[in-house]
Amino acid sequence: MGKKQLWFAIGFLLITNIATLVFFIAKQHSSVPAAMAEKQETVATIGGTSISREDWLHELDQRYGKSVLRDLIDEKVVKQMADKYGVKAPEKEIEQEVKMYKSVLNPMDHENVLNEEQLKREIQTNLLLEELVTKDVSVSEDDMKRYYERNKDLYDLPDAYRISMIVSPTKEEAEKTEQELKDGSHFDVLAMERSIDAESAPQGGDIGYISEQSEEYPAQFLETAKTLKENEWSKPIPYNKKGYAILLLKEKVPGTTYEYHDVKDQIRRQIALEHIENPMNPENFWKEAKVKWFYGAPDEHTN
Numbered sequence: 001m002g003k004k005q006l007w008f009a010i011g012f013l014l015i016t017n018i019a020t021l022v023f024f025i026a027k028q029h030s031s032v033p034a035a036m037a038e039k040q041e042t043v044a045t046i047g048g049t050s051i052s053r054e055d056w057l058h059e060l061d062q063r064y065g066k067s068v069l070r071d072l073i074d075e076k077v078v079k080q081m082a083d084k085y086g087v088k089a090p091e092k093e094i095e096q097e098v099k100m101y102k103s104v105l106n107p108m109d110h111e112n113v114l115n116e117e118q119l120k121r122e123i124q125t126n127l128l129l130e131e132l133v134t135k136d137v138s139v140s141e142d143d144m145k146r147y148y149e150r151n152k153d154l155y156d157l158p159d160a161y162r163i164s165m166i167v168s169p170t171k172e173e174a175e176k177t178e179q180e181l182k183d184g185s186h187f188d189v190l191a192m193e194r195s196i197d198a199e200s201a202p203q204g205g206d207i208g209y210i211s212e213q214s215e216e217y218p219a220q221f222l223e224t225a226k227t228l229k230e231n232e233w234s235k236p237i238p239y240n241k242k243g244y245a246i247l248l249l250k251e252k253v254p255g256t257t258y259e260y261h262d263v264k265d266q267i268r269r270q271i272a273l274e275h276i277e278n279p280m281n282p283e284n285f286w287k288e289a290k291v292k293w294f295y296g297a298p299d300e301h302t303n
Contacts (some may be wrong), residue, residue, distance in 0.1 A: 040053070069294065073286070073291055075282075077291065078128050078129050081288065087128055087135065093266065094120055094123050094127065096258065096262070098119055098120060101123070102160050103158065103209070103253070133280050134269050147267050148260045155257065155262075155263055158212045158255045159212075160209040161225040161226075162209050163207050163247055164204060164248040165200060165239075165247050167197040167245045168194065168236070169242075169243040171244050174244035174245075178235065178246055191204050196242065197242070209253070210222055220237055224247050225247060225249055228249035230252060231250070233246055233248040233249075
């Protein structure tokens with residue numbers, strides 16, 4: 001898969017993930033008994049003012065309701081059309097895409113990291129969509145081989161490490177945090193409470209995946225990660241002028257070099273997509289899938 005298409009996939013996954021989260025919250029509300037709804041359950045108070053669950057969910061619906069429903073429809077449309085045309089997304093390809101996603105994910109985009117189940121499900125949907133829109137496009141073997149030779153670096157993935165960190169202003173404070181970890185404190189909780197790194201602290205210290213291709217963090221971060229086992233944290237290490245960092249290795253993704261036969265189908269889709277004029281959009285199949293929704297006729301679904 002080329003860089004352009006891979007980043008499209010990441011954007012698609014992120015949008016779908018956010019929408020799914022909002023839908024889950026709304027679904028929880030729909031199951032609340034009527035008696036509780038009548039009591040106007042409070043979800044926040046600001047001095048003498050309160051915000052009810054009903055007001056909160058109404059605002060969620062106003063801001064995200066249409067896009068959430070669209071994403072849910074898109075996923076089901078893709079699966080229905082895939083069944084209709086006999087299109088598949090092999091598990092082997094899904095696993096390859098997972099590795100590629102983790103290898104190219106910018107550590108600064110740590111908020112975009114999905115859990116394994118979400119990632120696989122959404123990559124499957126994206127692969128099915130790619131197959132659907134390119135199923136009638138013919139690509140020669142010679143073109144695919146040339147593409148592979150020109151882009152071999154895309155298929156040579158280094159080891160990647162998913163890291164969390166707690167940053168302290170001094171070595172003494174870092175050592176105090178290390179002792180609390182040894183005493184049983186949770187790493188993510190301490191990161192949120194103690195870390196002075198404003199970007200990662202709200203995420204429990206999660207900075208995403210780093211590899212030899214990463215430039216956002218010191219080389220010592222990668223060297224330290226290589227010495228850790230999964231779910232093991234390091235001793236405090238210097239972190240530029242910010243202080244000292246304790247690193248936690250959450251996951252190691254072994255590097256892989258894919259040969260031509262491993263990624264042949266991905267390359268075919270990539271080349272085919274570059275020859276398609278219309279954007280790769282599930283909504284192109286709405287009419288064929290006979291979609292009807294709350295916001296109007298199928299030809300009115302765009303904003």
